[in-house]
Amino acid sequence: MAQSQSQTSGSIVAGFLAPHPPHLVYGENPPQNRVKSQGGWETLRWAYEGCRDSIAALKPDVILVHSPHWTTIVGHHFACVPELKGRSVDPIFPHLFQYDFSMKVDTELARLCAEEGKKEGLNTKLMVNPRFRVDYGTIVSLHMLNPKWDIPVLPISANNSPYAGGWEKGQEQMVALGRATAKAIERSGRRAVLAASNTLSHLHFSQEPIPPEDMSKEHIQTQGQYLWDMKMIELMRRGDIAGLTAAMPQFIDEAFAEVRSGGLMWMLSAMGFPNIPAKLHGYGTVIGTGNAVMEWNLDSGRRA
Amino acid sequence: MKGRIIGAALVPGLPHLLSTKVSAPWNHLREALIALEKTIADLKPEVFVIYSTQWMSVLGTSFQSQPRLKGIHVDENWHEWGDLEFDFKSEVALSEGSAQRVSQQGFPTKLIAVEEFPIDTGTIVALKFLNTRLQLPVAIVSSWVYADGEKSRQIGTAMAEAVEASGKRAFVLGISSLSQRFFSDDIAPESDHLSSPEDDECNRRILGQLETGAVMLAAQSAKAFAALMPVDMQGNALFWLAGICGDKVRGARVMAYEPIWGTGNTVTFLAGDNT
Numbered sequence: 001m002a003q004s005q006s007q008t009s010g011s012i013v014a015g016f017l018a019p020h021p022p023h024l025v026y027g028e029n030p031p032q033n034r035v036k037s038q039g040g041w042e043t044l045r046w047a048y049e050g051c052r053d054s055i056a057a058l059k060p061d062v063i064l065v066h067s068p069h070w071t072t073i074v075g076h077h078f079a080c081v082p083e084l085k086g087r088s089v090d091p092i093f094p095h096l097f098q099y100d101f102s103m104k105v106d107t108e109l110a111r112l113c114a115e116e117g118k119k120e121g122l123n124t125k126l127m128v129n130p131r132f133r134v135d136y137g138t139i140v141s142l143h144m145l146n147p148k149w150d151i152p153v154l155p156i157s158a159n160n161s162p163y164a165g166g167w168e169k170g171q172e173q174m175v176a177l178g179r180a181t182a183k184a185i186e187r188s189g190r191r192a193v194l195a196a197s198n199t200l201s202h203l204h205f206s207q208e209p210i211p212p213e214d215m216s217k218e219h220i221q222t223q224g225q226y227l228w229d230m231k232m233i234e235l236m237r238r239g240d241i242a243g244l245t246a247a248m249p250q251f252i253d254e255a256f257a258e259v260r261s262g263g264l265m266w267m268l269s270a271m272g273f274p275n276i277p278a279k280l281h282g283y284g285t286v287i288g289t290g291n292a293v294m295e296w297n298l299d300s301g302r303r304a
Numbered sequence: 305m306k307g308r309i310i311g312a313a314l315v316p317g318l319p320h321l322l323s324t325k326v327s328a329p330w331n332h333l334r335e336a337l338i339a340l341e342k343t344i345a346d347l348k349p350e351v352f353v354i355y356s357t358q359w360m361s362v363l364g365t366s367f368q369s370q371p372r373l374k375g376i377h378v379d380e381n382w383h384e385w386g387d388l389e390f391d392f393k394s395e396v397a398l399s400e401g402s403a404q405r406v407s408q409q410g411f412p413t414k415l416i417a418v419e420e421f422p423i424d425t426g427t428i429v430a431l432k433f434l435n436t437r438l439q440l441p442v443a444i445v446s447s448w449v450y451a452d453g454e455k456s457r458q459i460g461t462a463m464a465e466a467v468e469a470s471g472k473r474a475f476v477l478g479i480s481s482l483s484q485r486f487f488s489d490d491i492a493p494e495s496d497h498l499s500s501p502e503d504d505e506c507n508r509r510i511l512g513q514l515e516t517g518a519v520m521l522a523a524q525s526a527k528a529f530a531a532l533m534p535v536d537m538q539g540n541a542l543f544w545l546a547g548i549c550g551d552k553v554r555g556a557r558v559m560a561y562e563p564i565w566g567t568g569n570t571v572t573f574l575a576g577d578n579t
Contacts, residue, residue, distance in 0.1 A: 072381045073486045073565070087420045092362045094418040123489055129383040131376055133422060157380070161488030164534065204362050206450055207412045 010190040012182060013058045015267045016051055017236075017278075017294040018195040019258075020067065020140035021286035022090045022097035024048070027213060030147060034098040040213030047282025047293035048144040055146055058299055061190040062106045062152050063145060064181065067197040068261030069137035070157040075123035076177055077157035078110040081130045090136040096212060101139050106152040109192075112184035113154070119183075120176040127157075141197040151193075156181075158261040167249050167260070174262035178269025185270075194270055196263035200232060201225035201255035201290040208287060221288035228255040229283070229290035236278040236294055241268060255290075271296060307467045310347045311576065312476035312549050313340055314514070314541065316569035317358055317426020320493070321433070323385045327493035329562035336560030336571035337433035343573060345438060349475035351395045352435060352442045353467060355460075355544045356479040357537040358426035361446035364412025365459055367399040368444040370421060379425050390428045395441040398474075401466040402443060409462050411448075411455065426479040434477070443474075445544075453527045453543040457520070460547020467548075476548055480541035482507040482526070482568035484534040491565065499566035503533055507561065507568035510542070514556040514572055520546040536567075545574070552576045 025033050027040040055063075070077070083104055090097035110126060117124035138155045156177075163170035185192045203225060209217040220226045228251050235244040245268070252260045259265070268274075274296055281293040315337065320330050359366070374391040403413040427444060435442070445463065448455070467474045483503035498504040506529040513522035523546050526539025559571040 070380055074381060074488060074490060077381075077383075089418055089421050091359065091422050091424075094416055094421055095414075098418060098420070125384075127383050129378050129387070131387055132378045132380075132383055135380070159488075161486060164485065164488065206362065206364050206448075208363060 008189045010185045010188045010192065012185055012194060012271055013060055013191050013299040014054060015194040015196070015271050015296040016145060017264065017292055018141040018145055018197055019199045019291035019293065020137040020197045021199065021289065021291060022093045022136050022140055023212065023286045025099060025140050025143055026096040030143065032100045035096060037213045038211065040215055041284060041286060043282050044284040044286070044291055044293060050281040051145050051293060051295060054295055054297060055193060058193065059191065060151060060193040062109055062154055063142060063193045063195060064154040064156060065138050065141050065195040065197055066156045066158065066263035066266050067135055067137035067141065068158045068258055068263065069135035070155060072157040072159050073161050075125045076117060076159045077125045077127045078113050079105050079155040080107045080110040080126035080128050081105055081132065082107055084132065084134055086133055088134055088136050088139050097136050099136070099139055101134055103134070103142070103149055104152045106154045109154050109184060109188045109190060112187050113181055116180035116184040117177060120180045122173060122176055122180065137197045141195050145195060158263065167252065170262060171265050174265040175269040178266045181266070181270040182272070194267045196267040198261065198263045199258040199289045199291050200229045202258040203256050203288060205288040218285055220285045220290055225255050225290055229292065233280060233283065233292050237280055239275045239277040241273045241275055271298060274298060305471050307470040307472040307474060309464065309467055309476055309549060309552065310349055310473050311344065312545060312553070312574040314478045314480065314545065314570055314572045315340070315430050316481055316564060316571070317356055317429045317479040318481070318564045318569065319379045319382045319385060319388065319425050319429055320564050321429055322388065325493040327496055329496050330493065330564060332560045333562050333569060333571060339559060340571055340573060341434045341437065344434060344475050347475060348473065349440060350472045351398060351474050352440050352477055353398070353463065353474045353548070354427060354442055354444045354477045354479060355447065355541055356424050356426040356444065357447045357541055358424035358479070359444065359446045361448050363414055365406055365448045365451070366414045366416050366446035367403045368394055369396045369399045369415040369417045370394055370419065371396055373421070373423055375420060375423070377423060377425065377428055388425065388428045390423055390431065392431060392435060393441040395443040395472070398443040398466060398470045398472065401469055402445065402463045405462040405466045406459050409458055411459060430477060430479045447537050447540060451540065453523060453538065453540060456540040456543035457547035460544040461550065464548045464550055476545065478541035478545045481536040482510060482570060484536045484567050487566040496563045496565065498563045498568060503568055506533065511558050511561055511570060511572065514574070515558060517553045517555045519549060519553050519574065549574060
């Protein structure tokens, strides 16, 4: 871990839209997951292989992940325990995801993020309970991006409360949280990768096939969801961030999009809303939801 | 011998009640839960049947069927208040019977038998107060996110049939808040209060309807209020209670009604013919 890099200015080298259906880990059959499959959801899993190659080339010091399944009511929370270990069972799909996790947390960066968040007027908190069970959204995104777990991480919660004041209020907070994260990374001297742990359209089927990995039953739940997903992906591929953010409220309403939880807005803000084309590593559906694995490589953008 | 529901209650499931923080409203709820536990003990139940809004499911309704549930849970928001230890047994046969009957109604169901399954905060908090001494087995059902009030009621009705078939004396718990408008900032626990007068008014109307025994009417009110303000799972716990209790509720005793971090919470005992 880069604990003493504060002499040099840190930077965000890449951001990933990193959806977290537990099916992806289940389909891969890593040793950490107690339940095994015949495979499935290969197009998404292979998409993540492209991300793994990018991350290996970027050599980041830390991966920060914002997960909608670590929901907080009071404030934006940052994991701040040097090592988190345990078994995470997905409460929704427990038959697919029973994962023994072990992760090193960048606690110094967690403190800096909390500090910079307060300067932005946000309520921020550090999670220091070593028995905290990390949520499956955080774990799936991190596993799919870096299954070796050899890069320190920083899990960030999704604070639901600002949305009580409307979507705009919630997203304003995520923009501020993104600015705070960028400043903290700069102060830390780290080379950081960000991950927004979000599915796009997010209506599930209420029943699953037997076995769950029967791909003959897998498809998007509605054509409307598919059209929305394609529209949003195309905006990202074109680097039209203004168009993307403008379309988001309607997308969230009509496709029940998981980006409502703020991870994508946080990441875009931290990256300075970059008008560069995002790379689509792959798109696929999982139990009816739409998932895109995408990358904004700021490091190559800076070199170009 | 036929099983039967010998009593029911609507109770809160927020971790504040297990914290050491001093707060008159929280303390009132704690005292009411302690009193409810005595009432339940007098009824001599053999099993708790539980619906918690904090156990949410997507693939239809889930039923807990792991024989023993033991572990440490840390609340995802109030993690600084420490660990919630739990250790209780499942009434597996009743869970299986419930799943079977709910399936027969045309609803998707799932039996959950997984070690280290993350039991929700609500269930743990309620059972800490109500089952530490009694040590009864529990049959826990999830709150299906795609179920509206009517489906939740039908699920409750099907589970009543399962209780009857089980031959057990069951006490039923709906674990849910009423209004669910949390304060989004830190507050002093001793100064806790309802987030808005409108929330308070709606909560009191629901409680008034419960006191007359009109559980279904209270559920419908909660659903109507949910269009105007945040209500815990749109009142689905009340619909479920209406379904599982059927027409047996004669009245209710509101043992406490207090805020927790701005939300509305009650300990309300629903009384039947024999209670």
